[in-house]
Amino acid sequence: MSSQALLHFKNIKKSFSGNVVLDGVNFEIYPGQVVALAGENGAGKSTLMNILFGMSVIHDTGGYEGEIIFEGKNVQIQSPQEAMALGIGMVHQEFMLLPGFTVARNIKLNRENLVPSVVSRIAGKNYELLDQGAIIGDAKKALKRLGMEINPQTTVDKLPVGHMQFVEIAREIDKKNLKLLVLDEPTAVLTESEAERFLECIRKVADEGIAVIFISHRLDEVMELADSVVILRDGQMVFSEKTANTNKHEIAELMVGRKLEAESLINVNRNLPEDYILEVSHFKVNMPGEKSKDVSFRVKRGEIFGIGGLAGHGKTSISNGIFGMYPATGTVTYEGKQLQYGRVGEALKKGMAFVSEDRKGVGLLLEEPISLNMVYTDMRVNRHFLKKYVFFSQFDSQSSGQIVDEMIRELDIRCTGPEQPVGRLSGGNQQKVCVARALITKPKILFVSEPTRGIDIGAKQILLNYLVKINKELGITIVMTSSELNELRSVCDRIAIIGQGIVQGILKPDSPNVDFALLMSGEGKENSNDRNKE
Amino acid sequence: MTGIKNKISAFGFPRLIIMAFLGLLIVLMFLMDIPAPLTFSQCIVRVGINMVLGLAMVPGIMAGTGMNFALPLGIECGLLAGMISLQFDMTGVGGIFAAMVISIPFSILAGLAYSQLINRVKGSEMMVSTYVGFSVVALMCIGWLILPFNHPSIVWPIGDGLRTTITLEKWYDRALNNLWAFSVAGVEIPVGLILVISVFSFLVWLFMRSRLGLMMKAVGSNPEFAKANGIHVDSMRTLATVISTILGGIGIIIYAQGFGFYQLYNAPLMMAFPAIAAVLIGGATPSRVTVFHVVFGTIMFQSMLAIATPVANSLIPEGNLSEVVRTIVSNGIILYALSRMQGGKR
Numbered sequence: 001m002s003s004q005a006l007l008h009f010k011n012i013k014k015s016f017s018g019n020v021v022l023d024g025v026n027f028e029i030y031p032g033q034v035v036a037l038a039g040e041n042g043a044g045k046s047t048l049m050n051i052l053f054g055m056s057v058i059h060d061t062g063g064y065e066g067e068i069i070f071e072g073k074n075v076q077i078q079s080p081q082e083a084m085a086l087g088i089g090m091v092h093q094e095f096m097l098l099p100g101f102t103v104a105r106n107i108k109l110n111r112e113n114l115v116p117s118v119v120s121r122i123a124g125k126n127y128e129l130l131d132q133g134a135i136i137g138d139a140k141k142a143l144k145r146l147g148m149e150i151n152p153q154t155t156v157d158k159l160p161v162g163h164m165q166f167v168e169i170a171r172e173i174d175k176k177n178l179k180l181l182v183l184d185e186p187t188a189v190l191t192e193s194e195a196e197r198f199l200e201c202i203r204k205v206a207d208e209g210i211a212v213i214f215i216s217h218r219l220d221e222v223m224e225l226a227d228s229v230v231i232l233r234d235g236q237m238v239f240s241e242k243t244a245n246t247n248k249h250e251i252a253e254l255m256v257g258r259k260l261e262a263e264s265l266i267n268v269n270r271n272l273p274e275d276y277i278l279e280v281s282h283f284k285v286n287m288p289g290e291k292s293k294d295v296s297f298r299v300k301r302g303e304i305f306g307i308g309g310l311a312g313h314g315k316t317s318i319s320n321g322i323f324g325m326y327p328a329t330g331t332v333t334y335e336g337k338q339l340q341y342g343r344v345g346e347a348l349k350k351g352m353a354f355v356s357e358d359r360k361g362v363g364l365l366l367e368e369p370i371s372l373n374m375v376y377t378d379m380r381v382n383r384h385f386l387k388k389y390v391f392f393s394q395f396d397s398q399s400s401g402q403i404v405d406e407m408i409r410e411l412d413i414r415c416t417g418p419e420q421p422v423g424r425l426s427g428g429n430q431q432k433v434c435v436a437r438a439l440i441t442k443p444k445i446l447f448v449s450e451p452t453r454g455i456d457i458g459a460k461q462i463l464l465n466y467l468v469k470i471n472k473e474l475g476i477t478i479v480m481t482s483s484e485l486n487e488l489r490s491v492c493d494r495i496a497i498i499g500q501g502i503v504q505g506i507l508k509p510d511s512p513n514v515d516f517a518l519l520m521s522g523e524g525k526e527n528s529n530d531r532n533k534e
Numbered sequence: 535m536t537g538i539k540n541k542i543s544a545f546g547f548p549r550l551i552i553m554a555f556l557g558l559l560i561v562l563m564f565l566m567d568i569p570a571p572l573t574f575s576q577c578i579v580r581v582g583i584n585m586v587l588g589l590a591m592v593p594g595i596m597a598g599t600g601m602n603f604a605l606p607l608g609i610e611c612g613l614l615a616g617m618i619s620l621q622f623d624m625t626g627v628g629g630i631f632a633a634m635v636i637s638i639p640f641s642i643l644a645g646l647a648y649s650q651l652i653n654r655v656k657g658s659e660m661m662v663s664t665y666v667g668f669s670v671v672a673l674m675c676i677g678w679l680i681l682p683f684n685h686p687s688i689v690w691p692i693g694d695g696l697r698t699t700i701t702l703e704k705w706y707d708r709a710l711n712n713l714w715a716f717s718v719a720g721v722e723i724p725v726g727l728i729l730v731i732s733v734f735s736f737l738v739w740l741f742m743r744s745r746l747g748l749m750m751k752a753v754g755s756n757p758e759f760a761k762a763n764g765i766h767v768d769s770m771r772t773l774a775t776v777i778s779t780i781l782g783g784i785g786i787i788i789y790a791q792g793f794g795f796y797q798l799y800n801a802p803l804m805m806a807f808p809a810i811a812a813v814l815i816g817g818a819t820p821s822r823v824t825v826f827h828v829v830f831g832t833i834m835f836q837s838m839l840a841i842a843t844p845v846a847n848s849l850i851p852e853g854n855l856s857e858v859v860r861t862i863v864s865n866g867i868i869l870y871a872l873s874r875m876q877g878g879k880r
Binding site for chain 1 (some may be wrong): 740741743744745748749751752755756758759761762763764765766822
């Protein structure tokens with residue numbers, strides 16, 4: 001490790017119209033080092049990165065205070081182009097790839113290897129031809145450095161989602177002068193096994209002497225990958241330490257600034273009577289990207305039933321099929337009666353409720369206030385919160401106000417008030433609104449899909465605790481679909497693992513890790529039948 | 535500074551321009567000794583007779599089908615009903631209401647048929663509806679020639695078909711305007727007209743806050759959310775289209791009685807545009823609207839036109855400058871609003 005820091009943030013301060021979002025951030029990063037930047041949503045991570053990249057939001061709002069020292073020189077980065085020229089690269093949470101272009105072209109985009117042609121000799125450099133061979137060669141080299149076997153000549157839209165992230169990294173490391181790579185929640189869209197590979201990949205990049213700033217919500221990854229951890233909370237740097245000198249719980253606590261209840265397997269030994277509220281058999285849902293082929297399982301009254309599995313194997317299609325979002329076949333028996341799930345709204349009418357995995361796309365009316373979002377389903381399905389007149393009904397904002405206030409308090413939703421549009425809330429608070437909306441309908445059975453995806457650890461804990469609480473106190477049966485196995489294990493009674501569109505097996509939360517791993521990899525089918533009978 | 539900027543952008547830049555322009559026109563009007571009471575009376579009438587046509591935009595915007603450029607569809611239904619009322623010599627205020635009632639079944643049928651189309655072209659409703667509007671006008675040009683009307687005052691004296699312009703003196707010319715009307719300082723207050731448009735505005739406002747209205751709103755702002763809440767997206771869009779068509783039909787009857795004429799053939803061709811411009815000036819976007827937007831916008835836009843006419847005529851006595859101003863302003867506003875929608879957050 002060289003003695004000179006590659007990058008040094010010196011007392012960085014930033015405020016947006018009087019609102020302090022960064023207050024005295026100080027840390028250094030050396031070549032070949034991986035620094036994890038952790039913090040809840042809104043802690044100031046993105047603002048710090050925007051400053052580093054000279055994004056126009058920073059300059060338009062009056063710039064920042066403090067110094068950035070890059071390779072010993074005080075720099076004032078005015079635009080992303082300048083940042084790139086210095087050797088700073090970024091991989092965003094969302095993919096920034098051209099789907100119709102080949103992997104090689106994406107990696108070399110705007111830096112293509114060129115050969116002169118007849119026209120270019122007269123008309124100038126812009127008319128030179130692409131050197132396909134060299135482009136593919138370079139792309140192959142970059143992918144190889146990452147240890148990835150991707151054919152550089154396939155188009156990006158044909159790649160599995162997990163591979164796209166690797167293409168982005170390859171694009172960055174192909175830049176000859178790359179010295180610092182910033183990764184903004186790169187694993188958020190990856191499955192667990194993909195994420196593992198991704199981390200190995202980053203390690204390789206760092207071993208080549210490139211410094212990495214790694215933003216992530218997943219603490220396991222932080223512990224595994226990072227050399228040191230920097231934690232921001234409400235714009236202040238509360239912690240900066242070598243990873244070896246800390247642990248997951250300390251980081252989690254520092255991030256939220258309050259004690260976190262130890263993760264435990266709370267529902268491992270509940271003995272519920274053999275009374276099945278829901279039976280799903282030979283269920284097949286045609287949901288693009290998440291097809292399920294033949295799913296059968298039974299859910300006991302009062303239990304928390306988990307559905308896990310890798311992305312793309314069909315776990316999220318089950319609740320979507322039951323709520324009529326995608327065409328499905330098979331039988332679903334609810335309270336002893338067949339459910340006509342194909343009819344829109346049928347499941348809701350029968351007292352089921354649904355929190356979709358697609359918060360912004362399905363779960364919310366983003367421009368409408370919190371209050372309307374919360375009571376919408378109950379108003380729609382059960383005709384509550386309406387004043388009835390002879391021929392027509394009117395929305396009653398008074399009667400809804402009370403329950404909305406209650407929910408805001410109960411779930412600790414951070415907002416300016418019940419009339420704030422949900423589009424302005426952070427992801428975690430939006431998710432709380434979704435859960436509240438489902439609960440206000442007083443369901444007998446609640447389906448939640450990916451309740452904690454992309455939300456910060458504080459909100460995550462509140463949501464999970466709340467689900468456990470309503471299950472215990474109100475006796476609501478919960479079917480929870482999640483990609484995060486640990487989360488399922490911490491709250492569920494039983495967990496079904498979906499692989500290749502079928503139930504690979506149903507496990508107890510305290511089953512050994514290896515069992516879960518085997519089922520996820522699709523090797524558990526032969527003994528799943530006996531497990532089902534258990 | 536940014537605070538002022540935000541307030542201006544929240545209020546809407548075009549709204550400010552129109553208000554400033556309206557203010558300028560009023561000053562000019564006094565400077566040029568144009569009789570103010572007469573002009574203000576015309577303002578009120580113009581606002582009144584255009585209001586329901588503006589309200590017809592509300593359901594489409596709520597259900598996410600955008601501005602109803604196919605307003606001529608509803609207008610043709612209203613005109614057809616109007617012709618029937620004339621054929622059977624229905625006169626006075628009763629005749630107007632009879633025409634409205636007669637128009638409703640036509641509008642329902644036309645709206646249902648049209649919604650079949652609108653539900654198949656999701657995403658490009660506004661473009662398709664523009665051409666539906668144009669086509670239906672062309673179709674009814676033939677209709678007016680061959681429909682079996684034979685009242686001597688509404689058909690051509692020689693040859694077949696209905697006249698292009700039919701004066702309503704014998705039936706219900708300004709019947710609503712004159713109902714309980716009185717004048718204050720020379721300004722005529724058309725109480726009947728104001729009452730009728732208030733009732734329609736109130737009904738639309740009630741509808742927006744009803745369960746059905748909230749369902750429609752969900753379909754417009756997020757169809758997937760609506761589906762997850764058990765709402766049939768297509769049937770809500772159908773309902774919105776039907777209501778919009780009905781309001782278009784009723785709107786033209788109110789318009790015609792206040793104007794004093796039924797205008798057939800090509801007259802309805804462009805009638806959607808001023809209604810849309812008015813709603814947009816009021817602050818609506820192609821995805822969000824309130825009754826206030828309609829009322830405020832119609833008052834602004836139509837007052838401006840009503841005052842611009844005498845001012846422009848006394849500035850440049852020859853030619854029809856006011857018509858040119860009207861066209862530039864209404865189309866310019868529509869263009870501005872549509873470009874904003876594409877660049878905005880949706």
